[in-house]
Amino acid sequence: MRGSSGFTLLEVVIALAIISLALGAAIRASGFGADKGYELQQRTLAGWVVSNVTNELMATRSFPEMGALDGKATQGKFAFVWRQETGPTPNLSFRRVEIKVFSADKPDDVLAHQVSYVARVAN
Numbered sequence: 001m002r003g004s005s006g007f008t009l010l011e012v013v014i015a016l017a018i019i020s021l022a023l024g025a026a027i028r029a030s031g032f033g034a035d036k037g038y039e040l041q042q043r044t045l046a047g048w049v050v051s052n053v054t055n056e057l058m059a060t061r062s063f064p065e066m067g068a069l070d071g072k073a074t075q076g077k078f079a080f081v082w083r084q085e086t087g088p089t090p091n092l093s094f095r096r097v098e099i100k101v102f103s104a105d106k107p108d109d110v111l112a113h114q115v116s117y118v119a120r121v122a123n
Contacts, residue, residue: 046111
């Protein structure tokens with residue numbers, strides 16, 4: 001009997017099993033990365049929405065009334081819903097303004113959140 005320099009069928013099957021497991025893990029990891037990229041894009045745009053609402057409040061120099069205010073905004077191809085809740089502070093010349101931004105598709109998922117304080121401007 002002469003020596004063979006090739007692989008046995010068992011060695012080939014084991015190698016294919018290892019390769020299939022590695023490729024399956026790589027596909028799953030790339031899918032996870034794509035999902036996180038989409039979420040990061042939405043959170044970034046929601047951050048811009050919360051920043052825009054805060055900047056508009058500061059630019060108008062308004063002293064907001066206590067309570068809640070809702071609105072809608074669009075950034076890129078995404079629609080967002082924002083909620084502004086204004087509350088008191090120990091100093092009557094300031095108000096605490098909390099703004100939360102949600103996806104229009106998932107109104108329970110907070111994508112961005114910011115708390116600001118607005119001072120009463122004396123005219």
